[in-house]
Amino acid sequence: MNQLPQKGRYTPRRKTRRKKSRNKNSTTYILLAIVAVFVISFFGYRRYVQYKSETQVEMVQQEHVAFVKKVAPYAVVLGKEYGVLPSITIAQAILESNWGNSSLASQYNNYFGIKGENPTNTKVLQTKEYTDGQWVTINGRFRVYSDFRESMKDHTKLLVxxxxxxxxxxxxxLQSKDYIEAAIALQTDGYATDPGYTSKIIRIIQKYDLKKYDEGIK
Incomplete structure (x- = not known):
């Protein structure tokens, strides 16, 4: 005797295979989306880092150009009056003050590390000096200036x-005919204890074409 299906009873078809296919496609789309986001983010980040680096380099270059323009005119004035090569004055200001960014330069307008003894116009700060083949940190009393030009003139008078x-x-x-001779003389005459002082001064002058400011001085 055949049994009839019960009224209202429904036996669904199996769709397991289609569900698996749909799930597989969804997973693939998600993975592709994740990969796409990662790729975009990665290359976008690299471009951002590159842009940031280029911007920082450009800002530093602009800062350096501005510093040279700031001190060069007065260095030429002092050169004509006292005979000190402007390229040497500018290069020493750059090296000694770290482009005007050192604490001694930015706070006290001392661009050349000039020391003093009078407590009323000096400030005690830590500094590094090369002694017995090694760098040591010591406390030094340095001159305080109201203006960077005072520092430049004091530096020139020290050399004179x-x-x-x-x-x-x-x-x-003072007797040197060009910046190379003058840079060597600074080292031999004992201006700085840094054994690489001469090469640093020459490198700065050549890199930023400071020789042009010496024209007409000697």
Missing amino acids: NGTTWNSQQYKQV
Whole structure:
């Protein structure tokens, strides 16, 4: 005897295979979307880093150009008056003050690390000096200036008049005919303890074409 299906009873068809297919397609789309987002993000980030790096380099270059333009005119004035090569003055200002960014330069307008003894116009700060083949940190008393031009003029007078213990200490610097001779003389005359001082000064002058400011000085 055949049994009739019960009224209202429904036996659904199996769609397992279609569900698996749909699930597989959905997973693929999600993975592709994730990969696409990753690729876009990665290359976008690389471009951002590159842009940021290029922007920072450009800003530094602009800062350097601005600093040279700031000190060069007065360096030429001092050069004509005292005979010190402007390229040497500018290069030393760059090196000694880190483009005007050192604490001594930015806070006290001392662009050349010039020391003093009078407590009323000096400030005690830490500095590094090369002694016995190594760098050591010491406390030094440095001159404080109201304007960077005062620092530049004091630096020029130091080269012209020498130190309190040797008035002829920088005679070779003054007698030098070009910036290379003057840079070497700074080292031999004892202006700085850094063994690489001469090469640093020459490199700065050549990189930023500071020689052009020496025209007509000697």
